[in-house]
Amino acid sequence: MLSQIIDFIVEFVGSFGYLGIFLMMFLESSFFPFPSEVVMIPSGYLVYKNEMNIYVVITMGILGSIAGSLFNYFLALKFGRGFIIKYGKYFFFSEKTMEKMEMYFKKHGEISTFLGRLIPVLRQYISLPAGLSKMNLVKFCIYTGIGAGIWVVILTCFGYYIGTWMGYNVNIETIIKTFTSASLDSGELDIKNHLHKIIVITIGSVIIIALGYIFYQKRRK
Secondary structure, eight states, X not given: OHHHHHHHHHHHHHTTTHHHHHHHHHHHHTTSOOOTHHHHHHXXXXXXXXXXOHHHHHHHHHHHHHHXXXXXXXXXXXXXXXXXXXXXXXXXXXXXXXXXXXXXHHHHGGGHHHHGGGSTTHHHXXXXXXXXTTOOXXXXXXXXXXXXXXXXXXXXXXXXXXXXXXXXXXXXXXXXXXXXXXXXXXXXXXXXXXXXXXXXXXXHHHHHHHHXXXXXXXXXX
């Protein structure tokens, strides 16, 4: 059911070009669990084929992510926790998930809006506890933008790498299927496994640096 909804959104919004990237990343960062892989990786591949500009692709991806995060932030700020729990179930969001977000935010503080952007599931919803706690809006946008920027660049560059790796014969629908379908062929599994390795290495390095920074700040205080 979810994969069919995603396929429809990709087909409908994908025809909008750069605006489509913004809109889909807005969804990915807000209330709908939309995988950013099906947006930024195909866009990166189109960059390889000289059908898109890499700077515009990355910019639209980051702006869409910030806009979607701000939507969640103000949703939580204006309507509160009860409203989110009541209506979140219609968008695959449960009270248990909310509790996890709140615990994570409480544990790591405001920088969790940066760290959370790099972790699947957390990245969509970390803006909610930030809004509930009335986090400083400028800090929120900066942390969210940096975290989203790292994620967007990773996926876009990986899409470009697919082009250098597999050439011009890759079907965009194949890339999308890789991240929406449960049954994959060997080529699709290769794509997914390569991405997982890159993400683990990159995100692991970033998180270690960020945690080192947190520890240093605590020692200073």
